[in-house]
Amino acid sequence: MSLINKDFRLNQHKNQQRGYLRIRWALLAITFAGITAVIASTNSGHNKAEEITTNTLPTFETAKLTLDKLSEDLKESRARNSFALSLPQLQAQQKLLDDANNRITNQSPRQWREFQVKSGDSLAHLFKRAKIKPQQLDELMKSGKAVKTLRRIFPKDIIRVLSGTNGILQALRYDIDHKSYLMVERTSGVLVAKTYNHQIETRQAHASGVINSSLFLAAQEAGISQNIIMELANIFGWDIDFALDIRKGDNFTVLYEELFRNGEKISDGNILAAEFTNNRKIYRAVRYTNPQTNRSEYFTPDGKSMRKAFLRTPVNFTRISSRFTTSRYHPVLHKFRSHKGVDYAAKRGTPIHSAGDGKIIFKGRKGGYGRVMIVQHGTKYTTLYAHLKTYNRKLRIGSKVKQGQTIAYVGSSGLATGPHLHYEFRVNGVHRNPLTVKLPISSPVPKRYMTDFELTTSPVFAQLDLVTRAQQIALVDTTTTQ
Ligand SMILES: [Zn+2]
Incomplete structure (x- = not known):
């Protein structure tokens, strides 16, 4: 009604x-x-x-x-x-x-004026600049649920306002994202807020490249945006180390979406499928949305997750002796300081398992941490293991480790009151609580969706094949004519 x-x-x-x-x-x-x-x-x-x-x-x-x-x-x-x-x-x-x-x-007071949000700005400031009466802000915030989005505005956001010389707000427009915008309009004297969706058209694009020096240069040459390159690295980052494993001649093909609004490209969408040949080994991934959960993930052609999961705890511990906190009293330093990990008390010499598949990126002493090992998982995650008694002697920096593989043994090196493992979990370099952090799930496509998976992804793989083959033919052409 x-x-x-x-x-x-x-x-x-x-x-x-x-x-x-x-x-x-x-x-x-x-x-x-x-x-x-x-x-x-x-x-x-x-x-x-x-x-x-x-x-x-x-x-x-x-x-x-x-x-x-x-x-x-x-x-x-x-x-x-x-x-x-x-x-x-x-x-x-x-x-x-x-x-x-x-x-x-x-x-003609129907002339929109544009205001850019500055850092530290608020709507109240903006209203002042726009010479709109401060009471109008209350009315605006009561104009409907949709207006909530204005509570979180960011520097460089654009807010357009329509107001008379009397300082009364007639309308306000704010682009929420590429896809939608907020429109508040005074209708019959009352401000009414509503969210509108732009018509977004999705088109398919593809690109291929051969690596001479780095993935990033090759992708740039192929005209791929930074976002797609990052996403590509994220998809294959669990299997390929883009800093060390890349060989000259490695190549890739990527099928992805491009989003258009009124015939104008506004951004790239998702990667639909991709293939990466690293040192002659071919890796392929496809995006599939689980019909039940509506979650999209990347899978191998046989339905295995491209992500590798983590163990919640990397050691068989007797008790958790210290939790993740931003401020605690340090028993050895006798100072308040944050504890950005979890301490698992365990017997000296208890094996420590790598929380996930990955690569050793640090092995050595680190001040109060004593003997430390850091493992990199995919492109986003690292885990740190400290106060170690000894390391697994077979492992060195650059070694690949499997999930659950013993990488070191519990000790009390560095500043420690007793034997325990100090364990840190970082996402994009930021410390997260290992006990509560949302770990990436790596379940395969559920059995009951395998038929759906094969039906929806086979045409995508067929297209990926076509593009890859076309690229290889082009490559042979250029090498023979040169
Ligand atoms: Zn600790």
């Missing part, structure tokens, strides 16, 4: 606007007809009159320009004393022109 009401009010509002427009254009038409008669009598004005009549209905701004031009012409012909009309007639025309002008200026 309320929705119908709102639509009705909106329509009413639009009709009202249309009404104003009609009046405005009728007035202009009358003015033009009169003025054209004046101008037609001078040669220079003749062309201008033609220009006007051949133009289709212009926008408000161009109409205003035309009007200005007309008054110029009027002044000019008056100066030249070359008008065909009598003085009273001319005065009448002038009055008509003035009236039209007034009407336009009086009805």
Whole structure:
């Protein structure tokens, strides 16, 4: 009921606007007809009159320009004393022109103004800059659920406002993201907030590249955006180390989405499928959305997850002796400091398992941490193991480790009151609580969806094959002609 009401009010509002427009254009038409008669009598004005009549209905701004031009012409012909009309007639025309002008200026507060959010800015500041009454902010925030998005605005965001000289907000527009925007409009005196979706068209694109030095350079040459490159590295990052494993001649093909709004590309979408040949070994991945959970993930052609999971705890511990906190009393340093990991008390010499598949990126002493090992998993995650007694002697920096593989043994090296494992978990370099962090899931496609998986992904793989083959043929062509 309320929705119908709102639509009705909106329509009413639009009709009202249309009404104003009609009046405005009728007035202009009358003015033009009169003025054209004046101008037609001078040669220079003749062309201008033609220009006007051949133009289709212009926008408000161009109409205003035309009007200005007309008054110029009027002044000019008056100066030249070359008008065909009598003085009273001319005065009448002038009055008509003035009236039209007034009407336009009086009805033109519908001019949007654009404000960019500065750092440390608030809506209140912005309203002040826009000379909108502060009380209007309360009214705005009560204009509906959709307006909540304004509670979190960021520097460089653009907020457009429409307000009269009286400081009353008539409308406000804010782009939430590529896909949607917030529109608050005063309809029948009340501010109403609503979220609208842009029409987004998804097109498919593909790109291929051969690596000479780095994936990033090759991808750049292939015209792939930074985001797609990062996503590509994230998908294959569990299997391939893009810093060390890359060989000259490695190549890739990627099928991805491009998003268009009004025929204009606004951004890249998701990677649909990709293939990466590393040191002659081929890795393939496809995006598949679980019909039940609606979660999209990347899988191998046989339905295994591209991500590798983590063990929640890397050691068989007797108790958790210290938890993740941002401030605690350090028993050895006798100071308050944050504890950015979990301490698992365990017997000296208890094996420590790598939390996930990965690669050793650090092995050695680190101040109060004593003997430390750091493992990198995929591109986003690292795990740190400290106070070690000894390391697995077979492992060195760069060694690959499997999930659950013993990498070291519990000790009390560095600043430790007793044998325990100090364990840290970082996501994109930021410490997270290992006990509560949301770990990536690596379940394969559920059995009951395997048929659906094969049906939906086989055409995508077929296309990936086509693009890859085309690229290989092109490659042979260039090498033979060179
Ligand atoms: Zn600790």
